[in-house]
Amino acid sequence: MFKNLTDYPIKLKHAIVAGGIAVLLVLAGFWLGLKNAGYLSTNQTVDDTLKASATSQTTPVVATPTIAGTSDNSITSVVKKVGPAVVAIETKSTRNIESSNNRRFNRNFSATPYSQQEQTEQGLGSGFIISKDGYILTNNHVIEGADSINVRLQGETTTKEAKIVGTDEALDVALLKIDAGKDLPVVAMGDSDAIQAGDGAVAIGNPFGLDHTVTAGVISAKGRPLTIGTQNFKNLLQTDASINPGNSGGPLLNLKGEVIGINTAINAEGQGLGFAIPINTVQEVLTDLIKKGKVSRPWVGVSIEDMTPELAAYAGVDNEEGAVIAQVVSGSPAEKAGLKQGDIIVEVDKQKITDSQSFSEKISSFKAGAKIQLQVSRQGVLKTIDVLLAEK
Template structure:
């Protein structure tokens, strides 16, 4: 992501037998709030009446710790997700990246089973569950543990989106399941309380408390590029992935997804409003349809201006054109400079990415290119990104 420093992070996926050095500790004094005093008892009231009123007041004050009460109500809707998969042959770069942090033989011989652990939360009484994509990615079997039940439910992947690291699962239970209410992450302020519930290191329903440390944090995790993550100092560890980040009303404001492996008290969550924008597509279509141009880009730097021998200072330079992409079909070439889209100036690579991202699959756009000292207009039909493609 141009203009932002890539933070070395590790997606929070617990691997069986793994070990992460260091620990994250957070001491929090939970404020206890009491109800306003009742109306003064009349001077004519009897001693027994005074005693009754005092007892009633004590009952009203009982269990008024806001966080504890919220966790009691929200906790049952948080689930543990156990996955198992079979590793074959050499490992992918993504798996090697994880094993650098979580341990294990980076070059397994033959086949071996890999067990992983994560978290999730139920959003509907009939068993729809939201979690991270990396929690269930490539899993052969997925089991879900619901609080209060001995049975482990078989889960089916309904939809997934690698770009936002989201997935929706479905389990079938005989009775209605507890659910969590989705909040509004746009209303969050830096300094607001945040509560994370999950299964770090396999420790069921661990609760950690902190505040929102920052908003709109950019972060790169493998191939995923995030622009607006929530940062919290509520401790998040391997196994928390996919679990909810809650406000004091018990509403989900984010999905815990990553930590900074080199720091304490720095965790990241996907804002719930970002999730809600794609949730319907994940449930009903199984994926998020994303526009695709099929090029790599870089800004038109002074060095590139000198290289091309031009005096333009704005634009996006095409560094690579993917085979079979909309850009290739339209005639894009390496070294082309995108100057305009639909007569709107393109000032940088990031702006071009944003403009294409706002397009719809199948839309036509007019691109003004600068190539070999001449301007050329080409028509591009925006395609749909295929996450299974290597391009």
């Protein structure tokens, strides 16, 4: 209790003043803390904030399309690096067709006479230069049956006549040669075995005659089998980079600008389903194409099938592995060696054979003229038979 009532107002005044000062000190400290932490800036005004907001609304950020693991700039560098070595291939072929001569009728209105007429067909494709002196790789189907083949280099309006050095229908590869009178730009070869699904891919070609069209995507899969007519491909690269008629024979590239495949086919029933021959496979036959004009392949002379439970039961064996001989070609190495229909091939040179594909892959690893040893099961009895491979 205060001793005198007159002292009360004075002490209350002192308390209020002291409390107010304390509150002001606390607020000042809080403000300084925010400023030091960067939440307040003495340089930015409300007007500045409105201007910044207006700018962000009138100038939207546009994302540049890219492909996996790269930027648009690297695709540009790939095109600049490889583009000069990509060529357009123009072909002409002549075929005879039967046409009716409607101006000639006989009195009895018998069958209208037919005459032979020549029709010229033009074709377009792509290719790429692999040597400074003018060797060019493309697809066999691009130049097959052509009477004339001409190559147009990037930036040139005239064409140069090309000669066929070698072809391989089974692989759908052709090697051409032009005489440009100068050193030509060449592509760099990559490693198609090293790429993986999801890696970026770039295709350059001349779809529908549109010179040096560039498309980009990814490697969708490896080792794809594909049947086109009578051709059976077993190890194609699949890509979603757009490939269209005229792209055939052009390069499929990795993001270093190295060739990893030759664009060869599309699935017209879907989108983004393009296929390319792995460049490693092509390089294995390149020497044969240059020296022989064809690919030398070993030949056994048998038709084979996979083992099935039914075939195993029929042959009286428990194991369902191996390749079954369905037919032996007359006069073939297989017939000369004594192989018979129904034999089950279980080993080639002491390496196990599990199915028809493993047998084909193993045989393809040999050269024509090689002597190989087969182990076959005939009516449950194992036999060893030597076969001298011929050239297919």
